[in-house]
Amino acid sequence: MTETERAVINRLQGGFPVCERPFLEAGEKLGLSEDELIGVIRGLLDQGLLSRFGPLYHAERLGGALSLAAMKVPEAEFDAIAERVNAFPEVAHNYARDHALNMWFVLATETPERRRAVLREIEAATGLTVYDMPKITEYFVGLHFAV
Amino acid sequence: MATVNDPREDPRLARLLEAIQSGLPLTPRPYAALGERVGLSEGEVVDTVSRWVREGLIKRLGVVVRHRPLGYRANAMVVWDVPDDRVGDIGRRMSAHEFVTLCYRRPRRGEDWPYNLFCMIHGRDRHSVNAQIELLAEACGLTDTPRAVLFSNRCFKQRGARYLAEVPTGDTRSGRMSPA
Structure with missing residues (x-):
């Protein structure tokens, strides 16, 4: 990674301007021209270092519902169950973790009602109990990955 | 408008x-x-x-990084069983640490899952993440508090959440991912 790429990652994880020429404005603070900044961002996307250049939404404010859910999956069936769970478009992330509750996934649905329905559908599709753990309170953190 | x-x-x-x-x-x-x-x-x-x-409907606008290729390869979910009347204080104290990337209160789920405070730590390797967990426990007065550390060992699916119904735009739908 070049120093310029590093600077763009460290300083543009938020705060991208909303105006007519945002790359020009953001570039000035980084000592880059408009075209240079666009080129750096395109390069970072092409290298797979960014998943996207754009917004992170606040799901609940959009009326959506997010939940974290976990299951105890027998090791031998893990891949088959993962495939069934991941087939649900509402499943955003799915991680294997070291614990008796060994499959952890995030559900993103348009409404809280839909969240409960999808959880029931996942239980029906897998024959396993889903432990649903929606957040009660979020403590603010500044999610920032320094490179 | x-x-x-x-x-x-x-x-x-x-x-x-x-x-x-x-x-x-x-x-x-x-x-x-x-x-x-x-x-x-x-x-x-x-x-x-x-x-x-x-x-705040858009929390942040800018680069959304993939943490793994950037060298953040160890990702631990650390869960704690703290007294309900102290969870707010402890959660706020925990989230002030720079290496804590998410911090939530969630419901307990019976004997299988007595934990009510969850935090995520993304680090470069397990050794450094474990050291950070010890530091966090010391700083928050939780050295004797029941906890579990769940490292992820495989990621099966990672994409951005989609919140809106499909609306006709003619726009292409590329893969959307977000930091886990």
């Missing part, structure tokens, strides 16, 4: 929200390009997106 705030009440705003989900166009005037796609002027897009940022 200026009074319409809710994407659910104005199909043009819903299309705008949908159009920027996959990313801002990499052109000198990205908001004009978005406006062309959804039938809004550049000024209307700038006003609307500014308001969404100001009101």
Whole structure:
């Protein structure tokens, strides 16, 4: 990674301007021209270092519902169950973790009602109990990955 | 236009929200390009997106990193069983640590799952993450508190959440991912 790429990652994880020429404005603070900044961002996307250049939404404010859910999956069936769970478009992330509750996934649905329905559908599709753990309170953190 | 705030009440705003989900166009005037796609002027897009940022519907606008290729390879979910009347204080104290990337209170789930406070730590390797967990426990007075550390060993699916119903835009749907 070049120093310029590093600077763009460290300083543009938020705060991208909303105006007519945002790359020009953001570039000035980084000592880059408009075209240079666009080129750096395109390069970072092409290298797979960014998943996207754009917004992170606040799901609940959009009326959506997010939940974290976990299951105890027998090791031998893990891949088959993962495939069934991941087939649900509402499943955003799915991680294997070291614990008796060994499959952890995030559900993103348009409404809280839909969240409960999808959880029931996942239980029906897998024959396993889903432990649903929606957040009660979020403590603010500044999610920032320094490179 | 200026009074319409809710994407659910104005199909043009819903299309705008949908159009920027996959990313801002990499052109000198990205908001004009978005406006062309959804039938809004550049000024209307700038006003609307500014308001969404100001009101927190968009939490952040900028680069969304993939942490693994950037060297953040160890990801631990650390869960604690703390007294319910202290969970707010402890959660706030925990979240002030820079290496804590998410911190939530969640419901306990019986004997199988007695934990009510969850935090995520992303680090370069397990050794450094374990050291950070010890530091966190010391700093928050939790050295004797029951806890579990769940490292992820495989990621099966990672994509950005989609929150809105499909709306006709003619826009292509590229993969959307977000930091886990």
